[in-house]
Amino acid sequence: MATQKHTIVALVIDKPGVFNRISSLFRRRGFNMDSIAVGHSEKQNISRVTIVVDGSNVQVEQVRKQLEKNVDIVKVTDITNRDTITRELALIKVHANSTTRSEIIQIVDIFRAKIVDVAPGSLTVEVTGDQAKVETLYKLLKVFGIKEIARTGYIAMTRGDNASI
Amino acid sequence: MKMTGSQILCESLIKEGVDVVFGILGGSILPLYDTLTQYPQIKHILVRHEQAAAHAAAGYARVTGKPGVCFATSGPGATNLVTGIADAYLDSTPVIAVTGQVPRPFIGKDAFQEIDITGITLPITKHNYMVNDPKYVAQTVKEAFYIARTGRPGPVLIDIPKDVQVETAEFDYSVKLVLPGYKPTIQGHPSQLKKAARLIGEASKPVIIAGHGVIISDAYDELKDLAEKTQTPVITTLLGISSFPGSHILSYGWLGMHGLAHSNLAVDACDLIIAIGMRFDDRATSRVNGFAPNARVIHIDIDPAEIGKNVKVDVPIVGDVKNVLKELNKYIEVKQNSDWLKQLEEIKAKHPALVISESEKILPQYVIRKIYEATGGDATVVTGVGQHQMWAAQYYTFDRPNTLITSGGLGTMGFELPAAMGAAVGRPDDAVWCIAGDGGFQMTMQELATIVQEKLPVKIAIMNNGYLGMVRQWQELFYGKRYMATPLGCPDFVKIAEAYSIPAINVTRREDVEPSIQRALEHPGCFLLNFVVDPEENVYPMVPPGASLAEVMEAPRKEVMSWPRKNTP
Numbered sequence: 001m002a003t004q005k006h007t008i009v010a011l012v013i014d015k016p017g018v019f020n021r022i023s024s025l026f027r028r029r030g031f032n033m034d035s036i037a038v039g040h041s042e043k044q045n046i047s048r049v050t051i052v053v054d055g056s057n058v059q060v061e062q063v064r065k066q067l068e069k070n071v072d073i074v075k076v077t078d079i080t081n082r083d084t085i086t087r088e089l090a091l092i093k094v095h096a097n098s099t100t101r102s103e104i105i106q107i108v109d110i111f112r113a114k115i116v117d118v119a120p121g122s123l124t125v126e127v128t129g130d131q132a133k134v135e136t137l138y139k140l141l142k143v144f145g146i147k148e149i150a151r152t153g154y155i156a157m158t159r160g161d162n163a164s165i
Numbered sequence: 166m167k168m169t170g171s172q173i174l175c176e177s178l179i180k181e182g183v184d185v186v187f188g189i190l191g192g193s194i195l196p197l198y199d200t201l202t203q204y205p206q207i208k209h210i211l212v213r214h215e216q217a218a219a220h221a222a223a224g225y226a227r228v229t230g231k232p233g234v235c236f237a238t239s240g241p242g243a244t245n246l247v248t249g250i251a252d253a254y255l256d257s258t259p260v261i262a263v264t265g266q267v268p269r270p271f272i273g274k275d276a277f278q279e280i281d282i283t284g285i286t287l288p289i290t291k292h293n294y295m296v297n298d299p300k301y302v303a304q305t306v307k308e309a310f311y312i313a314r315t316g317r318p319g320p321v322l323i324d325i326p327k328d329v330q331v332e333t334a335e336f337d338y339s340v341k342l343v344l345p346g347y348k349p350t351i352q353g354h355p356s357q358l359k360k361a362a363r364l365i366g367e368a369s370k371p372v373i374i375a376g377h378g379v380i381i382s383d384a385y386d387e388l389k390d391l392a393e394k395t396q397t398p399v400i401t402t403l404l405g406i407s408s409f410p411g412s413h414i415l416s417y418g419w420l421g422m423h424g425l426a427h428s429n430l431a432v433d434a435c436d437l438i439i440a441i442g443m444r445f446d447d448r449a450t451s452r453v454n455g456f457a458p459n460a461r462v463i464h465i466d467i468d469p470a471e472i473g474k475n476v477k478v479d480v481p482i483v484g485d486v487k488n489v490l491k492e493l494n495k496y497i498e499v500k501q502n503s504d505w506l507k508q509l510e511e512i513k514a515k516h517p518a519l520v521i522s523e524s525e526k527i528l529p530q531y532v533i534r535k536i537y538e539a540t541g542g543d544a545t546v547v548t549g550v551g552q553h554q555m556w557a558a559q560y561y562t563f564d565r566p567n568t569l570i571t572s573g574g575l576g577t578m579g580f581e582l583p584a585a586m587g588a589a590v591g592r593p594d595d596a597v598w599c600i601a602g603d604g605g606f607q608m609t610m611q612e613l614a615t616i617v618q619e620k621l622p623v624k625i626a627i628m629n630n631g632y633l634g635m636v637r638q639w640q641e642l643f644y645g646k647r648y649m650a651t652p653l654g655c656p657d658f659v660k661i662a663e664a665y666s667i668p669a670i671n672v673t674r675r676e677d678v679e680p681s682i683q684r685a686l687e688h689p690g691c692f693l694l695n696f697v698v699d700p701e702e703n704v705y706p707m708v709p710p711g712a713s714l715a716e717v718m719e720a721p722r723k724e725v726m727s728w729p730r731k732n733t734p
Binding site: 028073 | 283288312473
């Protein structure tokens with residue numbers, strides 16, 4: 001079966017154990033989550049979860065339904081085939097010295113990313129964007145040597161007046 | 166009024182109509198048991214192993230339709246419940262399991278008898294809770310019962326630390342349930358109902374496949390209406406047996422690996438399946454890509470996740486079976502399927518069910534049939550898992566609703582005796598027959614003690630073939646007759662029974678079968694019959710794993726035996 005990356009958005013009740021319930025379901029079906037991001041939603045006591053996962057439509061639909069059966073999970077939508085905005089934030093600590101520093105700054109400028117920390121041997125870059133942007137910047141900076149990278153995981157929202165979920 | 170956590174729990178159970186609990190106590194649940202002394206209206210039945218408490222609660226739940234309740238202490242008490250909880254989960258049985266937990270300050274410290282039971286039972290419960298404050302006990306119990314019995318029923322576990330059982334809080338059971346994530350769909354969508362009615366009208370070879378959902382939803386009359394109005398034969402799943410009268414003219418047996426040959430062939434030949442409260446389990450469908458190749462499928466189920474999971478569905482209807490059928494019956498038109506019914510009669514004549522061969526030895530099929538004849542079908546039959554289960558399903562005619570209680574999804578050997586106990590508690594006026602195998606019986610036979618202590622009049626019939634029979638059958642057919650670890654040394658079951666003061670007979674001759682069943686029936690209390698049956702009798706018909714229903718065998722066939730089947734469950 002052909003697989004593709006799916007973006008799933010879920011509203012869940014903000015209480016202990018909910019993430020265990022979510023990850024347990026993915027584990028049972030043998031899915032490896034590419035990324036998961038969690039934060040408060042516009043509703044009180046409800047968190048919003050964005051999960052990126054690789055799978056066939058049938059598999060992902062089955063997981064979506066199984067997730068939705070969960071008492072602590074309010075709603076689950078697969079927004080893969082909708083017009084969406086997806087964003088991720090990454091902090092990248094890259095090796096830098098007097099000869100490479102300005103080149104790195106130039107690249108960062110082109111990507112409209114930010115230098116958030118400068119140290120004798122490194123620069124820390126903050127970048128926000130969709131998958132292509134973050135990945136491309138990462139590849140370009142890799143040439144200088146990456147000391148450390150931290151990524152938030154993707155969050156997503158559909159375009160237009162209506163809420164995604 | 167201020168009460169302790171334990172008192173709140175007991176008061177809440179009473180509000181939920183609980184009058185019996187199965188369990189075993191221990192350190193972490195002692196305060197709750199101490200509180201039980203103040204509530205004589207809750208009868209506690211002491212079992213001999215916690216697994217039996219969960220199975221008994223399930224047996225009770227399945228005959229009464231009310232949630233069954235079991236108690237266990239923390240640690241090993243809780244882990245012993247696990248098999249019973251999993252069994253209830255797979256067979257959609259409402260069970261409330263209450264476990265003691267170590268006091269809050271000890272949680273996470275690997276304290277004595279501490280185990281993360283909510284973590285362990287997460288994938289085998291419909292929902293579970295750890296109650297961290299006595300003020301949440303009432304709300305938790307209310308939610309737990311609501312979740313367990315509504316929608317697709319299932320087990321719910323409540324873990325209560327020992328200190329929460331002792332601390333006090335206000336008791337108020339009028340708390341409103343706020344469950345934004347739990348809204349089971351009850352009514353079928355009208356446009357789907359119309360589509361279904363149209364398919365039923367167009368079909369010339371329809372069958373109904375009725376599952377456990379019909380029983381859970383108490384939709385016997387609605388199912389009968391649908392079948393009779395549209396002259397559609399009713400085939401059941403294993404757990405759907407007794408959802409439709411077995412001797413009804415439209416009853417066409419049950420399908421699956423050991424279902425009746427004519428039932429499987431009917432499903433193979435049909436052009437429409439009306440699947441009602443069933444989930445296309447692999448034991449029912451056999452090889453999915455060869456399942457009912459010419460059929461369109463209407464699937465009625467309360468659980469949306471079951472729709473399209475195993476079989477492609479043309480008209481899905483999510484809703485409660487009773488509600489959906491009631492509405493659907495308004496849209497359908499009376500029709501005759503006389504050509505189809507005639508064709509099925511021919512299939513049936515070519516593949517007769519209930520054939521018991523002549524034999525010097527006692528054949529288990531014969532025993533089952535004689536139990537049916539002696540009881541007149543007016544009994545609740547509880548079975549374990551294996552050959553005896555299949556023979557009971559094949560050779561006993563179930564006319565009364567919900568009279569076969571068996572472990573389907575999990576296939577739990579040892580289910581029979583404790584579940585029969587629970588069934589006997591739930592149906593005190595009914596004859597309860599526990600049909601067991603000699604293997605499964607030895608997994609939970611300690612419960613004879615409970616049966617005696619509670620004076621439960623369970624009739625136990627052991628089909629004793631000296632083997633783990635179903636596994637031996639697979640070894641015979643698919644593993645070159647290498648009987649690794651299937652021959653069983655059995656104790657003398659009559660002596661075992663006598664040790665518990667239970668009257669018992671060894672039955673070794675065919676002519677003694679009927680009189681011994683009669684003796685068991687006439688005895689007012691528990692009675693054990695040890696039928697020494699033909700040790701190598703096999704269950705047929707059989708759809709070999711990896712075959713399609715059409716390839717059902719009524720006797721062994723060489724070429725089928727040699728298929729590679731490493732990828733079949």
